[in-house]
Amino acid sequence: MFVQSLPLEVIQKISAGEVIESPVDCVKELVENSLDAKSSRVDVEIIKGGKRYISVRDNGTGIHRDDMEKVIQRWSTSKIKDVSDLLSITSFGFRGEALYAIAMVSRLVIKSRFFQDQLGIKMRVEDGKVLEKQEIGMQIGTCVEVYDLFYNLPVRLRFLKKEDTERNRIIKLMKEYALSKWDVHFTLTSNGRKVFDLYPCQDVKERIQLLFGQKFEERKNSKNGVSVSLYTSLENTRGEVYLFVNSRPVQNRNLLEYIRKTVGYKKVCVCYIDLPPYMVDVNVHPKKREVKIYKENLVKELIRELFKKTPPYFNFMLAQEKASYTPSVEIIGIIDKTLILVKIGDYLYFFDQHLLSERLLYEASGDLSASCKGALKAGDDLSKDSALELVRAWLSFENKEVCPHGRPIYYKLYIGDIYKNLDRRR
Known part of the structure; x- marks a missing residue:
């Protein structure tokens, strides 16, 4: 027992x-x-x-x-x-x-x-x-x-x-x-x-890139028993910050805002902080979401140093991305008047045109019934230009994964895996 x-x-x-x-x-x-x-x-x-x-x-x-x-x-x-x-x-x-x-x-x-x-x-x-x-x-x-x-x-x-x-x-x-x-x-x-x-991944970076469908840059720093691993998206998108302390997903308002200001408000950032258990109090919130870190200033210092170490030319690249970069979207074709085949970055996406249209209408109106009735159907004619507009709208959705009924909107393949299976280098 x-x-x-x-x-x-x-x-x-x-x-x-x-x-x-x-x-x-x-x-x-x-x-x-x-x-x-x-x-x-x-x-x-x-x-x-x-x-x-x-x-x-x-x-x-x-x-x-x-x-x-x-x-x-x-x-x-x-x-x-x-x-x-x-x-x-x-x-x-x-x-x-x-x-x-x-x-x-x-x-x-x-x-x-x-x-x-x-x-x-x-x-x-x-x-x-x-x-x-x-x-x-x-x-x-x-x-x-x-x-x-x-x-x-x-x-x-x-x-x-x-x-x-x-x-x-x-x-x-x-x-x-x-x-x-x-x-x-x-x-x-x-x-x-x-x-x-x-499925289980070989390392955390692989899981992050699979989950968000884009490439991330990795930065690490440590001092006095505290380590920070920070993964930042290379593409500008809807900014999100995920914070983990000793593998626990947590909220800490001061740290989250500090990370946003440091990496930029249009980046997806995943930050892992590892420190001795006695340096963090998870017993300050009924749902264990908010935590207190006893050396929070040290954590901020480690994050600040990560970006000080960045070479000048990379700072220039980040500034250029922040000013003008948006993910490139290439419509390859439409299969069976149902699936929109799209290349975004290093991935091929197969979008269900009905579910994509349904989510777009739901995002605009919040009305499940109206979005269901007004959405494109499988078999409807759709031009490449209209498909491009749908996919670009999808990039701004809060929920990119499923339609209002919970069905997955897309299926994606990593192009690198296709080359690998064909025994060809890119």
């Missing part, structure tokens, strides 16, 4: 615990549990933006059968034991409230097989109470299914955003964990359709 109740002295020092306010909160807590269980694969499935159904399945170590009922009890965890552990947290979760909080606001099914057991345990929970528990055959690992979130809290249910908004929040969250754990296989399925399938 590994799960135990925390002593009162620890509980009193823990920041206000997990609060489940939306589907993305559920997904976050469950994915973190999977990663803490040393999973190499995490599969997430949602229906209706997670309002109707959420499933997180992993191939981790599993839950010991004697701990199954403990995991839904408040303040029960295997990740910390005493007050001193709060000063050196290395796991994603530690408060022992995630499954308890989810169980109180949903119909919950937990299936888990501990790696040393021959059979798994299935447990059905409602209103925080165990209704059913039985042995089942299953693979090693854990699957948590959340049905009808907030069914017993209709007021909170009414505060949820529309389905597309909740789904987009989950997509963004999963991107963060994909960037955090580049060696883990992540899949996300929405309403029965695959949003993405991210």
